[in-house]
Amino acid sequence: MKEYEEIKVTETKKVATGITCNKCGKSRKISEDGWEFGEFQSFSLSFGYGSIYDEQIWKFDICETCLVDFVNTFKYSPNIYEV
Numbered sequence: 680m681k682e683y684e685e686i687k688v689t690e691t692k693k694v695a696t697g698i699t700c701n702k703c704g705k706s707r708k709i710s711e712d713g714w715e716f717g718e719f720q721s722f723s724l725s726f727g728y729g730s731i732y733d734e735q736i737w738k739f740d741i742c743e744t745c746l747v748d749f750v751n752t753f754k755y756s757p758n759i760y761e762v
């Protein structure tokens with residue numbers, strides 16, 4: 680049988696306090712509750728077997744202006760859905 684007592688645990692963790700567009704450098708603060716401005720999108724890309732970037736993961740954040748500029752270079756527009 681084990682005996683228990685309550686102890687206070689202090690935890691240190693890393694939280695995002697700001698977000699910056701990797702392409703243009705525009706920055707915004709992130710609120711204390713973690714709410715991010717909707718004008719940024721975060722990407723995480725994992726390259727698979729056969730790619731010259733195999734086993735790499737690329738992470739970056741892009742503002743909507745830069746994202747629209749990028750998407751406008753597409754030959755075919757992305758599928759867009761309302762949620």
Ligand SMILES: [Zn+2]
Nearest residue numbers: 700703742745
């Ligand atoms: Zn940007």
